[in-house]
Amino acid sequence: MIQLFYILLLGASLLSGCDRKPPATVESLAEAPSPAYGDTLLMGSIGEPSNLIPVLSSDSASSDINGLVYNGLLRYDKDLQLEGELAHTWEISPDNLTITFHLRKDVRWHDGQPFTADDVLFTYQLLIDPAVPTAYADRYLQVVKAEAPDPHTFRVTYGQPLASALISWMFPVHPRHLLKDQDVTRSPLVRAPVGTGPYRFVEWRSGEKVVLEANPDYFEKQPYIHRVVYRIIPDPSTMFLELRSGGLDYMGLTPLQYARQTDTLAFKRRFEKYRYLDFSYTYLGFNLRRPLFQDVRVRRALAHALNKQELVDGVLLGLGTEATGPYKPGTWPHNPDVRRYEYNPAEARRLLAEAGWHDTDGDGILDRDGRPFAFTIVTNQGNDTRTKSGEIIQRRLQEVGVSVKLRVIEWASFIKEFINPGDFDATILGWTITPDPDAYNVWHSSKTGVGELNFVGFKNAEVDKLLEEGRHTLDQQQRKRIYDRFQEILAEQQPYIFLYVPESLPVVANRFLGIEPAPAGIMHNFIHWYVPVDQQKYQR
Amino acid sequence: MFVQIAKRLIMMLPLLLGITLISFVVIHLAPGEPTDLQTQLNPEVSSELRERLRAQYDLDKPLLVQYGKWLGRLVQLDFGESFVQDRRPVAEKIAERLPVTIMINLLSIGLILLIAVPLGVLSAVRRNSLFDRFTTVFVFIGFATPSFWLALLLMDFFGVRLGLFPIAGLKSLGHEYLSFGRQVGDVAHHLVLPVFVSAFGGLAGFSRYMRGNMLEVVRQDYILTARAKGLSERVVIYRHALHNALLPVITLLGLSVPGLIGGSVIFETIFAIPGMGKMFYDGVMMRDYPLIMGVLVIGAVLTLVGNLIADVAYAMADPRIRRR
Numbered sequence A: 001m002i003q004l005f006y007i008l009l010l011g012a013s014l015l016s017g018c019d020r021k022p023p024a025t026v027e028s029l030a031e032a033p034s035p036a037y038g039d040t041l042l043m044g045s046i047g048e049p050s051n052l053i054p055v056l057s058s059d060s061a062s063s064d065i066n067g068l069v070y071n072g073l074l075r076y077d078k079d080l081q082l083e084g085e086l087a088h089t090w091e092i093s094p095d096n097l098t099i100t101f102h103l104r105k106d107v108r109w110h111d112g113q114p115f116t117a118d119d120v121l122f123t124y125q126l127l128i129d130p131a132v133p134t135a136y137a138d139r140y141l142q143v144v145k146a147e148a149p150d151p152h153t154f155r156v157t158y159g160q161p162l163a164s165a166l167i168s169w170m171f172p173v174h175p176r177h178l179l180k181d182q183d184v185t186r187s188p189l190v191r192a193p194v195g196t197g198p199y200r201f202v203e204w205r206s207g208e209k210v211v212l213e214a215n216p217d218y219f220e221k222q223p224y225i226h227r228v229v230y231r232i233i234p235d236p237s238t239m240f241l242e243l244r245s246g247g248l249d250y251m252g253l254t255p256l257q258y259a260r261q262t263d264t265l266a267f268k269r270r271f272e273k274y275r276y277l278d279f280s281y282t283y284l285g286f287n288l289r290r291p292l293f294q295d296v297r298v299r300r301a302l303a304h305a306l307n308k309q310e311l312v313d314g315v316l317l318g319l320g321t322e323a324t325g326p327y328k329p330g331t332w333p334h335n336p337d338v339r340r341y342e343y344n345p346a347e348a349r350r351l352l353a354e355a356g357w358h359d360t361d362g363d364g365i366l367d368r369d370g371r372p373f374a375f376t377i378v379t380n381q382g383n384d385t386r387t388k389s390g391e392i393i394q395r396r397l398q399e400v401g402v403s404v405k406l407r408v409i410e411w412a413s414f415i416k417e418f419i420n421p422g423d424f425d426a427t428i429l430g431w432t433i434t435p436d437p438d439a440y441n442v443w444h445s446s447k448t449g450v451g452e453l454n455f456v457g458f459k460n461a462e463v464d465k466l467l468e469e470g471r472h473t474l475d476q477q478q479r480k481r482i483y484d485r486f487q488e489i490l491a492e493q494q495p496y497i498f499l500y501v502p503e504s505l506p507v508v509a510n511r512f513l514g515i516e517p518a519p520a521g522i523m524h525n526f527i528h529w530y531v532p533v534d535q536q537k538y539q540r
Numbered sequence B: 001m002f003v004q005i006a007k008r009l010i011m012m013l014p015l016l017l018g019i020t021l022i023s024f025v026v027i028h029l030a031p032g033e034p035t036d037l038q039t040q041l042n043p044e045v046s047s048e049l050r051e052r053l054r055a056q057y058d059l060d061k062p063l064l065v066q067y068g069k070w071l072g073r074l075v076q077l078d079f080g081e082s083f084v085q086d087r088r089p090v091a092e093k094i095a096e097r098l099p100v101t102i103m104i105n106l107l108s109i110g111l112i113l114l115i116a117v118p119l120g121v122l123s124a125v126r127r128n129s130l131f132d133r134f135t136t137v138f139v140f141i142g143f144a145t146p147s148f149w150l151a152l153l154l155m156d157f158f159g160v161r162l163g164l165f166p167i168a169g170l171k172s173l174g175h176e177y178l179s180f181g182r183q184v185g186d187v188a189h190h191l192v193l194p195v196f197v198s199a200f201g202g203l204a205g206f207s208r209y210m211r212g213n214m215l216e217v218v219r220q221d222y223i224l225t226a227r228a229k230g231l232s233e234r235v236v237i238y239r240h241a242l243h244n245a246l247l248p249v250i251t252l253l254g255l256s257v258p259g260l261i262g263g264s265v266i267f268e269t270i271f272a273i274p275g276m277g278k279m280f281y282d283g284v285m286m287r288d289y290p291l292i293m294g295v296l297v298i299g300a301v302l303t304l305v306g307n308l309i310a311d312v313a314y315a316m317a318d319p320r321i322r323r324r
Helices: A006-010 A023-030 A060-069 A117-128 A236-244 A255-260 A265-270 A296-305 A308-315 A345-354 A384-399 A411-419 A461-471 A476-493 A523-528 B002-029 B047-056 B063-075 B090-125 B130-144 B147-161 B180-218 B221-228 B233-255 B257-261 B265-271 B276-285 B289-317 B319-323
Strands: A002-004 A040-045 A074-076 A082-084 A087-092 A098-103 A143-150 A153-158 A199-205 A209-214 A227-232 A250-252 A271-273 A280-286 A320-322 A374-380 A403-409 A426-433 A496-504 A506-509
Touching (some): A040 A060, A040 A236, A082 A087, A117 A143, A236 A250, A280 A384, A296 A384, A296 A496, A308 A320, A308 A384, A374 A411, A403 A411, A411 A426, B002 B063, B002 B289, B063 B289, B090 B180, B090 B233, B090 B257, B090 B289, B147 B180, B147 B265, B221 B233, B257 B289
Parallel strands (some): A040 A227, A040 A250, A374 A403, A374 A426
Antiparallel strands (some): A002 A426, A087 A098, A143 A153, A250 A506, A271 A506, A280 A426, A320 A496
């Protein structure tokens, strides 16, 4: 499944990854002194969290904090494989309809109450309760029966096999004893959460900081780092200055900061930089309802006219990679063997001529039947990389005789006036990539209505069939074949020109040891990070 | 006079009603809704869910009904609950941010007055001198300098290079463990750069205004009289002239009362200060109608009250106004 890029707009996403381990870390691991408890990690957060009850929140600042406070039944390990968290094992019935979770017995909520299957059942009921304003209900509405036969078993049954069923149980489990029989939106837990996770909530000062403290009774082990403080600093430049002055230990860098402002000895002595592919991609999408883009030769021509590597180098300063489809390179759904469109303006011109576009009046712009090849690319305000991409694309298309205007519009208006009604020629946008490849909502022909996500109006019978099959198939190899074919068709048809996958660029003060970069990023083993006693900076 | 004040107060009510109605309509005219951020372009949200969320916020009702409901609550001094995901009472959110904003604005206005008034008077007295020209250039540099740029330069120099001042925020990490005196010192330490930056840009307006007033006043006949009486230049300028030149500043101060609660988005974002400006900006971006309306109502009330206070104060200070 794919989720909206706006999350990335709000803040640097922390959990994402692909392995590019800098050698320095390996050395520091090898000679590492023994782990010790204590010290504080100061994290920079662009946005203020909105709500610390996970069913009610959908912003990245909240989910970063909730990730340390709560647990799900399952989670991804460092290689993005599912593993048990609150459930130690689980089994799927032969007909793929029923999942039974066996829960850990040694788990307690932060207030000391024992965790049981009733809490899981309660969380499910919250998710499907019409009175709860949650954005996550849809997947749970497909459950036909949920039950807790005993305090440590939870069982769900579906009407038909659902490929993303297991993943959906990664959702944080909420405490029943604190939330039952009340309006959750008014619960004090909104600003003072109680979970089962490795860190306990301490305090939240609006606009200033959120403080968490290690949970000594955490069922895996007590985390080494005693405190985590999220400092809310809305401006990336200020955040970077704070980092350099010692006021922060962790932040996500911008490509410019990573490439140009952190190359000093003084910086390298104090910080360790990491880079791995982010779970998102940026694309140029064509409105296929417009006659201009209905000819596939035109879309392919435009793909040949663009130089993706130039975008990666110019916009991301090389900190990213070319995209060929909607999945992340290096993960199992990604198909690297699809048709590629190398940068070739001559080929672009040839294809456009084949489609009937010639420069008959000599003004440098192609035309057909007296109408010039001109269109407008719309994108949202506040995302610098998209605007810059638009400018580069504008120039490249100009070179093959296509006149492009670029319009940048404030987010809410952009969605309401342009994307939802389908009133645009082309758009530069991004999607986040979730590890499950289901892309039904974005590409299925039934999702082309107003306000739905297939806003480019892509319709392809074979893709429809593949997507329907894919979301009800559980076998990974079978799914791989389905989604490989799906990517081939997308590459042939070019409804989007997939532009690039950016990198996540976190930086951590190098007194923190035990960090292990992996496909899942660096936060996956956070409870094992530590600071040797003699380097600890904060006493409380 | 009390009758006049009472009249003015009563006149404010329809004015306030008009302001709220126009603001309410205008915000709702802007495309987008509070639920959008949560539901738009989110593959996990179906259209039924979207409608359900809209209904929870009464967004499916006609605009006038929504306005009526909002007004009904406002009469009971209830600003309602924020539409963003924390659903907290608007009054609480504003109350949380107000003290910081007022404090910074007061400090910065104080600093501006402290510097701008003498600067303006001296420039006027020594008109066209080297000092006058230098201050003119200086205050206009301040006026023209983008605050975010100045702020970043100062942070980099004083914060990162010299380590003299903290960079962002208002409190150090261990603030809550400090004694009260130290806490005050800590906040003051954090406020040096922000207050300086915000005052720097405001110097030009006030000092030029002061200079103009002073030049106007020293041309008056009574100053001539004072000089003719043989009073020393000191007494002429600082007793007779300054007194009258300061009067219009009262109006200016009255007009800056609503400004006390307004913060600047850019400034607050750069210094990571949780103030009103950033909250209001975020509120607008998320189309958080109750929050926007709450801030606007307070702003409108303060503007009206500020004008009234300025008029009354002026009348008290200047007998010439009282007669009319």
